[in-house]
Amino acid sequence: MDDTALASRFATGEEDGFAEVYTTFRGPVFGMAVTMLTDPGLAEEATQQAFIGLWRGRGRYDPARDLAAWVFGVARKAAIDVYRRERRTPIPADQTEVPVEGTSAERLWEAWQVRRAVEGLPADEATVVRLAHYFQMTHSEIASHLGVPMGTVKSRSHRAHRRLAEALGHLVDDKVDDKPGESGD
Known part of the structure; x- marks a missing residue:
């Protein structure tokens, strides 16, 4: 967005x-x-x-x-x-x-960034992510709900999670950088 x-x-x-x-x-x-x-x-x-x-x-x-x-x-x-x-x-x-x-303000900010990343996914992938994570549906339940083959759900889920990992990688990088005592010394 x-x-x-x-x-x-x-x-x-x-x-x-x-x-x-x-x-x-x-x-x-x-x-x-x-x-x-x-x-x-x-x-x-x-x-x-x-x-x-x-x-x-x-x-x-x-x-x-x-x-x-x-x-x-x-x-x-x-x-x-x-x-x-x-x-x-x-x-x-x-x-x-x-x-x-x-919840801390930092966690709320992270949640906001995740929400925006999900909104930025193609519609078919965003739907699979929402059903899986917000409604706790399994792949077979999502396939039944959407009327598509399970393989389609799995491939959409895989692509969506790969895109989310790329879009939100900075959140993990920031946490790793912030860990005390983990310098290369």
């Missing part, structure tokens, strides 16, 4: 561009907020604040920057603002991270 055209339309203030940003990112932003806040009501409020902030800040957005990273940055700040407001004792000014339980 290429966000370049969407980013440009959003940055120029087109309402259709903003509506598409909202449609594209509302679910993932809400997911991040509910993970950070652990309360769906507060997460909904943070999501609304994030999109209000995105609309108000659209003039400051540089369409050459990654749109998803900017959206998630604004959303994270909105969730932190809601968290701070709801918390009874003030958070020290030098505390930069809000302690939360559950």
